[in-house]
Amino acid sequence: MPTIPEPPTTVGAAIPANTPHAVSVMFPKWQDNIHYEEGNPIVTSRMECGYPRFFIHPFIQKLCDRLLNKYGKVNESGMLFPSRKVAERCREFMKQYYSKTQTVRIVELKLGPAEKYPAMPIFMLVFPQDGFKIAKQFWQHSGDILSSRMAERCLEVLDEQDKKDKQEQEKPLPMGNRSRYANKKQSLSIEKEEKPIEADQYVEERYGRNLPIEFTNQAKVALRRRIAGILSTEAEQSIQIKDYHKATAIELESQRALQGDRGIKGLSEEDVYLYPCGMSAIFHAHRIAMSVLDSSKKSICFGFPYTDTLKILQKFGNGCYFYGLGEDKDIDDIETKLKSGEGILSLFCEAPSNPLLKTPDLKRLRQLADEYNFIIVVDETLGNFSNVNVLQHADMVVSSLTKVFSGDSNVMGGSMVLNPNRKHYQAIKAYQDNEFEDLMWCEDALFMERNSRNFKARSKIINANAEALCDYLVEHPKVDKVFYPKFICRNHYDSVKNATGGYGGLFSLILKNEKAAQQFYDNLRCAKGPSLGTNFTLASPYTILAHYTELDWAEEFGVSRYLVRVSVGLEERNHLLKTFEDALNAIDEV
Known part of the structure; x- marks a missing residue:
């Protein structure tokens, strides 16, 4: 472990500390979260990073500024995307919510290839500065974001090009054969100069933690097999990744039989x-359903x-019905709608x-879906x-691999799994084949593959820790309520729980009042910031961070x-129990 x-x-410190691509950020005090939501520079000016869909990584900001300086105009802003299709979808989204869409354009570039890295296509959507908030909404909701590692490599390519351009400008004018020969020798030496391997890259590859970049495709196959649940034993997990590409059609059919x-x-x-993050998988599941x-x-x-799942369903397509309580009586209402002829x-x-x-x-939801012909998408990130x-009841299962599957809080990723036994499987499969x-990004795949090798073992320890902690908290006189699958909707959770599974690693609690919540949070000695599913305990005042502008609305659905x-x-x-006890x-006594 x-x-x-x-x-x-x-x-504002990165969580984990000193991690260039960390996906969480430290907010040690309750008030820090409020300052962040209000854009107060007391916090925002000190942030080394943040959750990448909400806080654009500094590498990406730097790359965008650099490209804008070259391709933008005065008073223009930009947003970087990993493909033309994504940039075009953002432009279409802006047409709905922004009046100056005639000025929105796409700048296409290709940087590299560099060393062992592939060529990097970059698509910059350029628009007037007042359009940034709208473009940022698309970035946040869709999850089709640019990798911060890819941005880092792009900056390296640009730096190298600038260096070469500067050297070219500083070359003396030719002065006879000798000078020409000397200049030729100098240029050859520059071409052959090897760039030092970065320390973090050296450590990851030298000690076998990360695979070399050449094995990206095999790493993605390994990830997809792991997510499908095919690699289920330690012996199978230890297969050398370079051998994965040798799977034959016969082997694939034998896998399908299991x-x-x-x-x-x-x-x-x-x-x-595989997707850039979990929200991207949700966004594309919705696009599939509409298609x-x-x-x-x-x-x-x-x-x-x-929060963004609801925003996707509301802002893309024809809208949605929101059953915020998610109770059995709500299924009764859904059934009534369906019986009356309302299509879903x-x-x-x-x-x-x-x-x-x-x-x-x-x-029960599956029975209704089969009878009334609608698709079920289940987000299994927490379970x-x-x-x-849950795949047994779904057409598609989506998940944020950024969370417990990775655990290290240093890489983003998402997944979608199709149920091959559902009615719409062939149509969904055909759509995916085309779209x-x-x-x-290749480096993200390598980090994700490395991090997830011991996913199951970590999950068991986290399950046991969380259950012990919740058993302690639910009896504590200063705790008003604990939300945890062992105590909430347990019959429904147990109906899908694996024989060897647990109740997961996430819980929420409500203290007696807001002052008590602040005192508890401020004195909790653990990492405190956005995200979840990390190898270390991580707390946040969730409603403040996710629904600061709609706190009254959230409370209508039991989210204090x-x-x-x-x-x-x-x-x-x-140690964990003592941390929470302290x-x-x-x-203060209530």
């Missing part, structure tokens, strides 16, 4: 798709979801949900397939404005 580093203590970890007959890596069924119908968002395109839900950890009655089998773009969400890590269990003891 990985060593758990001490969390940083200063506001049910694997997910218990789905016929499932293979061919049914798994294979009647897009004039509305979708359903069942249960209080992570798709139903999106989480199992369990974030942050209330509710699990819907997936069996994860080592704990639950799917592999936008996962002073709810604290906790993602449990791999720390020693007694934070609770710091609360």
Whole structure:
């Protein structure tokens, strides 16, 4: 198991500390989160990074500024995307919400190739500065974001080109044969000069932690097999990755005959798709549903979801019905709508949900979907397939690989898994064959493959830690309520729980009042910031961060404005219990 580093203590520090591509940021005090949401430079000016869909990584900001200086005009801004299709979708989105779309244009560039890295296509959407907020909404909602590692490599290519241009300008004018010969020798030496390997790259490759860049395709195959649940034993996990590409058609058919970890007959890596992040998988699941069924119908968002899932269903397509409580009586209402002739395109839900950890009655929803011909998409990020089998009830299962699957909080990724036994499988498969773009940057795939090798073992430890902590908290007199699948909608969770699975590593708690929540949070000695599913325990005042401008609305669905969400890590269990005990003891007596 990985060593758990001490969390940083200063506001704005990367989590983990000193990690260039960290996906979380330290907000040690409750008020820090409010300052962040209000854009107060007390916090924002000190941020080394942030969650990449909300806070554009400094490497990406720097690259965009550099390209704007060359290709933009005065008072223009830009947004970088990994493909032309994504940039065009952003432009279409801006047409709905921005009046100056006639001035929006796409600048296409290709940088590299550089050393062992492939050529890097960059698509910059350029628009007046007041359009940035609209473009940023698309970046956040769609999840089709540029990799910060790719931006870093692009900057290196530009730096190298600038260096060569400067050397070319500084060359003396030719002065006879001798001078020409000397200049030729000098230019040859520059061409042959080897760039030093970066320290982090050296460590990852030298000690076998990350694979060399040449094995990117094999790493992606390994990831897809792992997500499909085909590589289920340690012996299979230890197969040398360079041998993966040798799989024959016969071997693939033998895989399809096995049910694997997910218990789905016929499932293979061919049914798994990788995306830049989890929200990208959700966004494309919605696009698939609109393409294979009647897009004039509305979708359903069942249960209080992570914020951007609802935004996707509301802003793209024909809108949605929102059942924010996600209770059994809501399914009664859905059934009434369907029986009255109301058509449904798709139903999106989480199992369990974030942050209330509710699990819907997936069996009943599946029966309605089969009878009334709509698609079910389940986000299994919090449950994860080592704990639950939700694919049996879904057409598509989506997940954020950034979370517990990776654990290291240093790389983004998402996945979509198709159920090959569902009615619309062939139509979905045909759509993916024509439309799917592999936008996962090669280095991100290598980090994700490395991080996820011990995913199942980590998941078991996290399950046990979280359950012990929740058993302690639910009985504590200063705790008002604990949201955890063991205590919330347990019958529905248990109906999809694997025999060897647990209740996951995420829970939320509500203290007696807002002051108590602040005192608890401020005195909790662990990492504190956005994201979840990390190898280290990570807490956040969830509603403040996710719904600061709509706190009253969130409370209508049971999401308290002073709810604290906790993602449990791999720390020693007694240490964790003592950490939470100390934070609770710091609360003034009510």
